[in-house]
Amino acid sequence: MKKSSLSPTAITDNLGTRLIGQRVIYYPSLTSTNDVAKQKAQQGAVEGTIIVAGEQTAGRGRMKRGWLSPRGSIALSVILYPELAYLPSLIMVASLGVAHCLEKVAGLKPQIKWPNDVLISEKKVCGILIESEVKGKRADYAIIGIGINANIKPSDFPEIPPTATSLSHELGRDTPQLDMIRCLLAEIERLYLALPSGDAVYQEWRDNLVTLGKKVQVRTGETTQEGIAESVASDGSLLLRQSDGSLTKIVAGDVTLRG
Ligand code: BT5
Helix, strand or coil, X not given: CCCCCCCHHHHHCCCCCCCCCCCEEEECCECCHXXXXXXXXXXXXXXXXXXXXXXXXXXECCCCCECCECECEEEEEEEECCEHHXXXXXXXXXXXXXXXXXXXHHCCCCEEECCCEXXXXXXXXXXXXXXXXXXXXXXXXXXXXXXXXXXXXXXXXXCCCCCECCHHHHHCCCCCHHHHHHHHHHHHHHHHHHHHHCCHHHHHHHHCECCCCCEEEEEECCEEEEEEEEEECCCCCXXXXXXXXXXXXXXXXXXXXXX
């Protein structure tokens, strides 16, 4: 497919999904697709609504960190209204969806790093930010935010650390953003709709985590813990085996692989 504009009709044309992409809202430039998605969710946007941006001027990472997404990168958010039980699985749906599409559309061999990174050649090419609001037994809404360094040169941007890469840097050519976005919507739908039928998504995510079996350092706020990343629980948390033999369950943190 030729490089085309990211209009909502181009994105949804013959997409074949029934939920994800029911409505697509495209902004050439906005602050953060997650912020706009949140507003739309609070106004009752239909489930599967997508916010796509040509560029973000205030993209966000976790813990109030920034995420740079200049023109050429992919920034999108998906609005969902899942049952509470499925909230922890959304990171699995998102990272597997991205990994499948990097393989299918760009022919790359991605790796998933706990909790929210997709890597190529051990460098970060994609970040995922899941945000939700819970009221009682239901998630009021959940937003899956995905940022992919598609056709950018990371070294042009001082805010992007040297541990990052982009699809065009890895491939030596541009990847059609439209094809990648369409693939993401279809894959996210397939994986999201598979959640009620068992543990398949969790198992595939676990089996594809590059983190497992490795010696790691995990930083959570001011705390740093070291050990072997033994496994992940079905709620997405990391099980860290420390040198005294104890097993610690870590819900959130930043992992550095130690060789
Ligand atoms: C993430 O946070 O990796 C989640 C990024 C999610 C971005 C998407 S884009 C669509 C949606 N709308 C938003 O506003 N956000 C989501 P974290 O693990 O906290 O990583 C953030 C750190 O990555 C920053 O502190 C930088 O060091 C680094 N960073 C910033 N921009 C980057 C980029 N383009 N590529 C690689 N690393 C980057």
